[in-house]
Amino acid sequence: MLIKNKKGESRWWLISGGPNYNDKGELIGSIGIHLDITDQKRMATDLEKALQEAKDASLAKESFLANMSHEIRTPLNAIIGMIRELKREDLTPIQSKYVSYSDLAANHLLDIVNNVLDLSKIEAGELVLEQNAFNLVSLINMVKSILYMKAEEKKLDFNIKVSPEINPVLIGDGSRIRQVLINILSNAIKFTNKGFVNLDVNVVNANAEFQDIEFIIQDSGIGMSENFLSSVFDKFSQEERHSSHGLDGTGLGMTISREIISLMNGDIQINSRKGIGTIVRINLTLPIGGPIELIEEEFKLDKSLSGLHCLLVEDNELNRLIASKSLHNFGCFVAEAEDGQKAIDLLKSGSYDFILMDIQMPVMDGIETTSYIRNILKLSTPVIALTANAFKKDIDLYLSVGMNDYVTKPFREYSLFEVIVKTLKSKPITHTNNIISATADQLKVLYDLSKIHELSRGDLAFVNKMIGIFIDQTPVSVKLIRQAFEIGDFESISKIVHRIKPSIENMGIVSLSSILRELESESKKEEVTGQKLKRLVNELDEVLSRVINQLKAISLN
DSSP: OEEEOTTSOEEEEEEEEEEEEOTTSOEEEEEEEEEEOHHHHHHHHHHHHHHHHHHHHHHHHHHHHHHHHHHHHHHHHHHHHHHHHHHTSOOOHHHHHHHHHHHHHHHHHHHHHHHHHHHHHHHTTOOOOOOEEEOHHHHHHHHHHHHHHHHHHTTOEEEEEEOTTSOSOEEEOHHHHHHHHHHHHHHHHHTOSSSEEEEEEEEEEEOSSEEEEEEEEEEOSOOOOHHHHTTTTSTTOOTTTTSSSOOOOOSOHHHHHHHHHHHTTOEEEEEEETTTEEEEEEEEEEEBOOHHHHHHHHHHHHOOOTTOEEEEEOSOHHHHHHHHHHHHHTTOEEEEESSHHHHHHHHHHOOOSEEEEESSOSSSOHHHHHHHHHHTSOOOOOEEEEESOOOHHHHHHHHHTTOOEEEESSOOHHHHHHHHHHHHHTSOOOOOOOOSSOOTTTTSOOOOTHHHHHHHTTOHHHHHHHHHHHHHHHHHHHHHHHHHHHHTOHHHHHHHHHHHHHHHHHTTOGGGHHHHHHHHHHHHSSSOOHHHHHHHHHHHHHHHHHHHHHHHHHTOO
């Protein structure tokens, strides 16, 4: 009870009482205890307040990280994407050098953002490990290929030895194991100025179901002092931060690596001596998988996306260009929409194999658009979120409205490819085109824009313009051919066919090669076979009509 004392102070009292009886059982009064618990109440109130402040701080931190992620990742996606496209160009040696340095700097910034967000996910208990079949030897070879040039630039001996006893199929989160190895090996290379960096992978114990794998990373680098070793796994910890070595980094790599290994129920230990070098030992117990599981996982990496139609919904012009470039590299045909409403308009008039959906857009955002696609249009077309936010609550929201998966911006091309294939894996892949007669033969893509893209040297406006000209002018040419056939002006047919042949070849319509050749030769003959010429004209008209419908369907404008 809250009661004021004689001084007028409000004090909290815990009061308990009861009747008091004598030995004869007679009530002679009562007995009570009044305990002043004001300090305890204040402590409880302060604790409750502190807990609420901690919750508010956690929410503020999450909100800040989400906003930071979006604001940094959006322009960074454009920077990394543009650098990726520049690297595909025919550059001079000095240009290649500048682009390479830009690429390293951009990816270093991306690593920093990813590390901060990974750490935040770990602290929030949101980092979920996958359990997929993977080939550890292939994974290690990939790590070597990624880091080889860094070691080569410093003239280091970079040696990797993998035990032949390692099972070809293991179960676990291969991408996170790769992340840990890259983190630690990158550190080893960064802090080693001469000598070697070695990775040894051995089986230390095994049975029919599991293998205990030990990874030993050893370098001849600058090493660490005993005092620093005790804090090497602390956040933002770098012994050489204030030294003259000029080494950069966030000091988060080792912290995240330890947390990931811990989530895998593994162990990581470090031994180091200042000026001598460092040895890192990682021990993991991984289940053994079957060959069928591995085949399925490898299949998804090798499967081609050529000929699939994608609807790309993204309001940022640069990000649209970058995603479109990557999709073209995969062999996909791309229709673009600047916002959700325009995407819905396209979906009402055409169909697509999958949709890449940005989240934050004007008019209708990605969440609203996906809800409309699922609930109003009743479409089951796979939807993959393109997002700068990858916290659990965000992902849960995307999945709850009907999205199938997500790709975090800035994306690496192989990551985008893997997610698309993984999403389409459970659904038979068919080429969708807006053609009235949907027979199997008519659904075949009849053109190939690779030559146009090669001629454009990356200029999407040029590609769109060429397609637009083809769509506008081809029906006119076919109409002139038909009119010339009706009046018997076979010479004009030959001239028109000769004129349109280059544009048809540029559009990659190989099925018309023999028809054009026959049309041109037949119309030049002194005695023209009317029935044969009519058949060729009809075939030309039919194929070109279908191609134009297909080109309109991909809506490259």
